[in-house]
Amino acid sequence: MKAFYGDLKLGILGGGQLGRMLIQQAINYNVLVKVLDPDREAPCRKLCDEFVVGSLNDYNTVYNFGKKVDLLTIEIEKVNVDALEQLEKEGVVVYPQPRVIRLIQDKGLQKQFFKQNDIPTAEFQIISSASELKQANIPFPYMQKLRRDGYDGRGVYKVADESYLGNAFTEPSLIERLVDFEKEIAVIVARNEAGEVATFPLVEMEFNPQVNLVEFLIQPSTLSFEIQEEAKRIAKKIAEDLKIVGLLAVEMFLTKDGQILVNELAPRPHNSGHQSIEGNVVSQFEQHLRAIFNQPLGDTACLNNAIMVNVLGENGYEGPAIYQGIEKILKCPGVYVHLYGKALTKPFRKMGHVTIVDADREKAIEKAKFVQQTLKVIA
Numbered sequence: 001m002k003a004f005y006g007d008l009k010l011g012i013l014g015g016g017q018l019g020r021m022l023i024q025q026a027i028n029y030n031v032l033v034k035v036l037d038p039d040r041e042a043p044c045r046k047l048c049d050e051f052v053v054g055s056l057n058d059y060n061t062v063y064n065f066g067k068k069v070d071l072l073t074i075e076i077e078k079v080n081v082d083a084l085e086q087l088e089k090e091g092v093v094v095y096p097q098p099r100v101i102r103l104i105q106d107k108g109l110q111k112q113f114f115k116q117n118d119i120p121t122a123e124f125q126i127i128s129s130a131s132e133l134k135q136a137n138i139p140f141p142y143m144q145k146l147r148r149d150g151y152d153g154r155g156v157y158k159v160a161d162e163s164y165l166g167n168a169f170t171e172p173s174l175i176e177r178l179v180d181f182e183k184e185i186a187v188i189v190a191r192n193e194a195g196e197v198a199t200f201p202l203v204e205m206e207f208n209p210q211v212n213l214v215e216f217l218i219q220p221s222t223l224s225f226e227i228q229e230e231a232k233r234i235a236k237k238i239a240e241d242l243k244i245v246g247l248l249a250v251e252m253f254l255t256k257d258g259q260i261l262v263n264e265l266a267p268r269p270h271n272s273g274h275q276s277i278e279g280n281v282v283s284q285f286e287q288h289l290r291a292i293f294n295q296p297l298g299d300t301a302c303l304n305n306a307i308m309v310n311v312l313g314e315n316g317y318e319g320p321a322i323y324q325g326i327e328k329i330l331k332c333p334g335v336y337v338h339l340y341g342k343a344l345t346k347p348f349r350k351m352g353h354v355t356i357v358d359a360d361r362e363k364a365i366e367k368a369k370f371v372q373q374t375l376k377v378i379a
Contacts, residue, residue, distance in 0.1 A: 002070055004293040005030045011069030013056055015042030017340035018075035018269045023047045025285040036065045043341040059083045066092050073292055074268055077105050095292040096246040096267040104267050108147040108174050114262055117241045121262045124176040133168055138177050147172045181253035186272035187235035190247050190287045193294040197239055199232040200300045203272055216309055217272055220302045231260055247288040278336050278355045279306025305361045307368040311352035313345035319379030321345040329371050334358050351377045
């Protein structure tokens with residue numbers, strides 16, 4: 001493969017905010033970047049060397065795009081894997097590997113992988129029809145998740161009792177025992193082609209229950225050393241069992257009795273790692289590039305207390321985005337604003353994020369709450 005800092009052409013499938021932040025780091029490495037996305041107004045459009053409008057799910061579009069790059073990566077899993085497998089056969093380097101993307105695209109296969117590899121996860125059952133759901137072995141209440149195409153809270157349904165079955169998904173899905181968890185946590189792990197593996201410190205997440213999106217996350221964690229080490233051990237084991245090349249976000253539940261259960265995987269940079277841009281020695285975006293270019297992985301240590309706040313479109317507003325209160329939050333020291341370049345806002349759309357860095361954890365939390373209350377995206 002060509003040297004990454006020379007004339008290597010990196011292709012990214014997906015032109016959203018994750019791709020945008022990946023390009024911001026790739027520019028530092030002098031990498032040529034080409035992006036494919038169906039939206040001609042996608043956040044990456046102005047930052048990359050070449051922007052191609054086209055479907056990520058269409059075989060020919062993905063195949064033809066991939067033939068013109070040296071290395072192909074993703075910022076979203078919902079892509080045509082058949083095309084990626086063919087490109088791989090023809091010598092295009094695809095990281096993460098198509099077999100990993102195929103497995104993670106299907107929550108049923110993901111769960112079976114956990115079971116086969118002794119990865120702790122909630123009890124589950126794979127369901128292929130509405131009639132099978134009625135014969136479920138898992139007691140109410142339970143969560144139903146579509147096997148494919150669910151993300152950011154979509155494709156998830158809580159079945160509290162029998163009366164909820166009428167609105168349940170009829171497509172192939174899985175059901176899992178409702179976990180009475182204390183906290184949602186995540187560990188991002190990277191692995192390069194040489195087999196070097198590095199984990200980022202565990203982060204604690206707070207979710208917006210209305211839309212099931214991460215609203216707030218904090219590092220370093222104040223959970224016990226043993227819990228943090230166990231979470232990192234599990235994330236490393238998954239990366240090594242998958243033999244993934246690239247970044248892997250491992251979302252987990254910490255139960256009330258101190259057990260860690262793996263919820264889901266994402267084979268790419270992830271919302272739970274945005275604070276790493278200012279909060280860690282190396283960011284998740286740089287680490288992903290290091291991994292796919294088979295370079296030494298960077299130091300993931302925390303530099304400070306860092307809190308990431310998602311900036312979501314306000315409920316009730318749709319149209320050209322106006323960022324109300326931005327001047328007030330920019331007066332605060334240690335506040336870093338990242339806007340994703342989305343022209344139009346709509347309720348709960350991810351429009352940006354803000355990272356708050358402070359040597360005093362309580363001050364960082366106070367500032368994060370101020371940012372949440374002050375910065376509003378309206379139209």
